[in-house]
Every structure is written in structure tokens, then in C-alpha cells.
Amino acid sequence: MKYYVSISTFLSLALVITASTVLAGQGPETIDLKATYKVEGKKSAVIFSHHAHQENLECSKCHKSSAGGGPLVVEIVKLTTTKNDFHKKFCWPCHVEMKVPKGKSCKTCHPK
Template sequence: MKKMIMGVLLVCLTAMIAFAAAGPDKVDLSKWVDGKPSKKAVEFPHAFHQEKNECTECHMNADGGPLKSIKTGKEISFDGAIKPRKMSNDAHKEFCWECHQEKKVPGGKSCSKCH
């Protein structure tokens, strides 16, 4: 009986750790915009991307946390970095488009793909 209880607890603990490591389903990227966006701010489908990629392809470490430039591999932050009414910005050039191009995402640089 004790072994069964320990087994159930171990399974529950493992599931909790796996769920916690998964990160959020979606990430609101409106905090990246400095001012009122000219297009709808992207609600990044994190869970969708997580199914197809390793955490370290976008983040500095496997636990998530700081993002890294897809171009340079260096830590990068886009908070407040996007200026409204610009056709492209650092988030596009250093992160989104680089990955979409590398992964050969159809229409990966099209505005309507994410916005």
C-alpha cells in the first residue's frame, strides 16, 4: 500500500513539474510596443511553438527566462522596443523573421501571419 501511494505521489509530482516547465499557452507581446501599436499586438502562441521547438532555440536556457537573438545568440529584450508605424523592428529582424526563415515557415515574414 505504501508503495502504491508513493507511486501515485511520484506521478503527480512529475506531472506538476512538467506542467510548470511548459510555460504559458499564449504570451501577450503588447508590452514590447512603445506607445499605441499601429497593428494588433501579437498574442504569441507559446504552446504551439513549444510543441515544435526546444526552449533553448528562443531562450537563453532550458528553463525559459530571457530571450536570445536568433541571429547572434546573445540575450535580448524587446520590452518597449517596438516603435508604432514602422514596417519592421528589432523583434522582427532579430527574432521572429529569423526563426521563420530558418524553419521555412510559409508566409513567415507576412504581416498577417502573426498580426
């Protein structure tokens, strides 16, 4: 059941991001990853600054389409604990690769 919920959540998010990209020309300003992806955990929500990332990265760094929006380059399936797929496959590896200042600090993304 969780698998189907994750897929439907992801597809809904892809549709929202795609629609937002078309309407705004650049996608949503921010994305609440915990609410959008139903991430379970004790840490505070990551409010992902989509526009700030767009200023420094090509859309294809995160999205399968070079035009941006839609599916991410990695599949986000595990949504529990600090070893969720955002940490293991997506955000953390990119922060390490890009040498983000304070990129290894929890407080960089989780303000509380």
C-alpha cells in the same frame, strides 16, 4: 528613461515566464507581445502561441537557458515601428530560417 522601462519590463516578463514554467511545467500558453513588451505600432497585437512553438522547438532556440524561461537569446530593445527587434532579430529571422508557411505574411502573426 525608456531604457529603464524596457529593462524592468523584460525582467518582469522573465520572472513571470520563469514562475509560469515552474508552476505549469511548460510556460504560458500564449503571450501578448504588444502588451508584455509595450511594443508601439499600428498593427494588431501578436498573441504569441508559446505552447505551439514549444511543440516544435527546443527551449534554447529562443531562450538562453536550455531549460527554457528567462532571457531570450536576443536582446529586445527597439520596440517601435515594423522594424522593431521582434521583427529584425527574433521572429522574422526564425520564420525565414524555419521556412514557416506564410511566415512572410503580416497576417500570419498580426490577425488584423
